[in-house]
Structures are given as C-alpha cells and as structure tokens.
Amino acid sequence: MSPLNVNSLHRIFNKLDRNGDGLLSIDELLWLLDRIGVLVNRDELELLVGKKSLDLIDFLFFYETLIKGNIFEQEICKLEREDEILEGDLRKAFRVFDLDDDGFISCEELQIALTRLGLWEEHSGQDCKHMIGVYDTNSDGMLDFEEFKDMMLVTNQS
Template structure:
C-alpha cells in the first residue's frame, strides 16, 4: 500500500477525535492501534507521544515519525537474520486485520472494508493497490505477497 497523504491523515484524525475537541487522546490512539492489531501498553504510547493528546499538527508529525522509523524498522528486520520469527509473527497479525474471512487471502473487497473500518478508505482503487504486489495475478494477496509489500 502507498503511504497516506495529508487528506487521508486529516480524515483519520477527524474519525479518531470521537469527542470533537480537536485532539486525539491516548485512549483514541490505543483504540486505533488495537483495531489494526498492534498491541501497545499505555505507558509506552504516552512515552512515544510525549503528551496526553495530539492536535492535528502533532498527529501528522507522529505519523511521519512512525512511517520513517517504521519503514526503516521493517526493512531492517527483513534483512537481519534471526529476526525472522518476530517479523513473521508481527506480519501475520497485520495480515489477519485485512483477511476478514480468514481464507488466507486479502481481496480488494476485504481491503476496502478494513480501510473503511479504520477510516482510511476514500474510494481508493483497492484492486490497483493489490495489483502492485500480486505477483501471481490472481487478484488476491496471499501472505507472502503481503510480506513482500511490507518489506518493500
């Protein structure tokens, strides 16, 4: 999948800001992370965020930090031997977030539903998103194709 643009991030921020106060709280961030299958302790997230809540600019910065560090993190983990078991476990958890019917494949419909639930779908072409990493051209992402996408 491609990185999110500013419009997507504002939409996510708006959807996360459940009480409409212009801030995304630690609780609201925890909710998002749990929805996408990431387990994080509250105190760890507070340390990472450095505050009790994020305004839109802080949220954008938080995302950029995660994308840059996260991208490097996954790329390094993909290259480092001995980390394969941890990476595999993390990626399987992430894969299950999108494989809604648990058949071992992510279809464009499942991708659309999962992105919608996360407040990320704005009529993006999910078939095209899948097609970029669908090496066997069956219209679905299997786990290996998903792993290639995440380690790209």
C-alpha cells in the first residue's frame, strides 16, 4: 500500500480538526490513534509530538515519521474509507428529506418526510422551525448538507 498523498492527508486533518481552529490538539490525535487501535497515553503522545497541538505542516511531518516506520498506513486508509462510506450514507439520508432536490431541507420538507416516516404528529406541539434552527448555522431557515451532516453526527462528538 502506498503512502497517502498530501490532499488525502489534508482531508484527514480537516476531519480530525473538529473545532475548526486549524490545529489538531493532543485530544484529537489521541482520538485518531485510539480509533486505529494504537494505545498511547497523553504524556507519551505529548513527548512524541513535542507540542500541545499540530498545524497541518506539523501533522504532515508527524505522518511521515509514522510512515517511515510503516506504522498506521492501513489503519488510516481504513478510517478514510469508513468516512467516505458514512458521507455517502448521509447523502442518501439527506435526499430522503430534500424532497424537491434543491440541496436544502425546508421546514415543510422536514415535516412531510417525518410524517411519512411516522415520526411526526400534527398535534404534538413540535416546531420544525425550531428543529431546523438548532443546526441552521447560516440562519437561512433551511438545512444544507453540511448542517444536516453536523446534526446527524452530533451524538458521535462526545
């Protein structure tokens, strides 16, 4: 198996950078290492990394260091494939709600889709505008795919 290219590593970096600050914290690196089955404690990782966080360039060097020892390559590629499969599944789910296929889920579409799925009762007091508003980061009253994805993955971010 060949090493990952810079574009693939950049995508992985962006996915690991959960708070979007352009840095991978020790916690984010620990999550990755744990996910690929490498047991290391925080102190050991901090000594290895030499910092509290890594920017993209530092992450690339970190990866190169690991690759030179033939460590992690298959596991990182497996993680990337799992993320691609999850993204595809989320796109399929998004299309269930995006009834007019315009790339957005409106309040009306959400209510119709939930009704069809048996998850909406007219007199329940539920407010689809509020449901959308919780994840509507750009405040346009609708969910785009990225907002939908954030909503669907929120339980995995603990």
